[in-house]
Amino acid sequence: MSLALEICRMAEERLGAEALPEVVEVGVIVGDEAGIVAENLEFCLVALLSAPPFAGARPVVERCPGQVLRLAYLEVDDGRPEPAAAGGTR
Amino acid sequence: MSVRTIHVQGNVMARNDEYADRIRRRLRDAGVIAFNLISSPGSGKTTLLERTLDRLDAEFPIAVVTGDVQTENDARRLERHTGRLVQAVVTDGGCHLDARQIHDAVGALDLRETRLLFVENVGNLVCPATWDLGEAAKIVVLSVTEGEDKPLKYPTAFRRARYAVFNKIDLLPHLDYDLDMAVRYARQINPEIETFFVSAQTGEGMDAWYRFLRSRVSGREAA
Numbered sequence: 001m002s003l004a005l006e007i008c009r010m011a012e013e014r015l016g017a018e019a020l021p022e023v024v025e026v027g028v029i030v031g032d033e034a035g036i037v038a039e040n041l042e043f044c045l046v047a048l049l050s051a052p053p054f055a056g057a058r059p060v061v062e063r064c065p066g067q068v069l070r071l072a073y074l075e076v077d078d079g080r081p082e083p084a085a086a087g088g089t090r
Numbered sequence: 091m092s093v094r095t096i097h098v099q100g101n102v103m104a105r106n107d108e109y110a111d112r113i114r115r116r117l118r119d120a121g122v123i124a125f126n127l128i129s130s131p132g133s134g135k136t137t138l139l140e141r142t143l144d145r146l147d148a149e150f151p152i153a154v155v156t157g158d159v160q161t162e163n164d165a166r167r168l169e170r171h172t173g174r175l176v177q178a179v180v181t182d183g184g185c186h187l188d189a190r191q192i193h194d195a196v197g198a199l200d201l202r203e204t205r206l207l208f209v210e211n212v213g214n215l216v217c218p219a220t221w222d223l224g225e226a227a228k229i230v231v232l233s234v235t236e237g238e239d240k241p242l243k244y245p246t247a248f249r250r251a252r253y254a255v256f257n258k259i260d261l262l263p264h265l266d267y268d269l270d271m272a273v274r275y276a277r278q279i280n281p282e283i284e285t286f287f288v289s290a291q292t293g294e295g296m297d298a299w300y301r302f303l304r305s306r307v308s309g310r311e312a313a
Contacts, residue, residue, distance in 0.1 A: 001184075001185075002184055002185070002186070002188065002217070003102055006102050006103075006105070006106075007102055010098065010100050010102065014096065014098055014100075015096070024093060028102075033246070033249075034220070035216070035219050035220040035246030035247075035250070036220065037216075068101075069101065069102040069103055070098075070099055070100060070101055070102060071098045071099075071100045071102055072097070072098060072099060073095050073096060073097050073098055073099075074095075074096045074098060075093055075094065075095050075096070076093070076094050076096060077092065077093045077094075078092070078094065079092050080092060080094075
């Protein structure tokens with residue numbers, strides 16, 4: 001749970017608290033040797049992302065080799081056009 | 091609908107690791123060596139520390155930070171074996187200690203009066219294995235009343251530990267426990283792991299443990 005909380009904290013640090021309800025997807029990469037059960041992390045993220053300040057964002061946990069544990073991306077639906085430097089609009 | 095993808099690629103452990111690096115530098119500058127004890131609940135970490143304090147605290151000053159989910163019972167037990175402050179960290183349900191908590195606890199210690207620091211982590215072989223607390227090494231403590239295959243079930247703990255202490259060996263005659271097999275499993279996960287075989291209760295095997303600690307402390311002071 002503490003890792004899931006840290007991921008939420010990183011999202012807030014990146015986007016600001018006011019933008020958290022606009023998050024629709026949180027992408028996380030978990031290494032096979034990170035010592036973390038990906039399903040457990042996903043379960044905790046589902047619980048946290050479905051409650052305020054989030055509004056039902058979906059966690060997507062991908063596995064990879066190694067010891068990495070990374071918050072890979074945040075998908076935000078804010079109805080605004082994409083700023084050039086921040087990533088692609090889907 | 092306009093959905094933006096914001097690429098972060100942020101290491102989730104980064105903040106913890108920054109604190110751990112800060113702790114490591116601080117301990118190194120103070121000439122303090124730190125060990126992080128991790129184990130299942132009931133392996134005998136606190137008894138191991140009680141005996142260690144009884145024997146070695148007069149030779150060189152030892153500080154202890156204990157982590158517990160809900161009580162300060164372990165800290166209270168250890169306080170009876172040392173005149174020094176035992177720092178208790180109650181995690182309020184958290185399953186492990188993190189480096190920020192240790193950073194704060196170490197800040198309350200007089201490092202000038204400390205040569206050896208033990209962190210007694212929360213009893214749990216999963217989460218504590220993942221978190222760097224700024225220690226010199228993790229020591230996994232396991233009791234011979236647990237299954238021999240603990241190393242296979244909890245490989246991260248054994249992979250990241252440099253030492254393994256097999257405790258409660260006085261109970262071996264009463265148990266169907268294959269100690270050699272347990273050691274083989276531990277070395278299968280981590281061929282470099284160094285082992286101790288002790289009974290903190292009876293004192294059996296503890297001399298090797300004390301010699302190890304003395305050598306690490308003296309090595310550290312010489313460095």
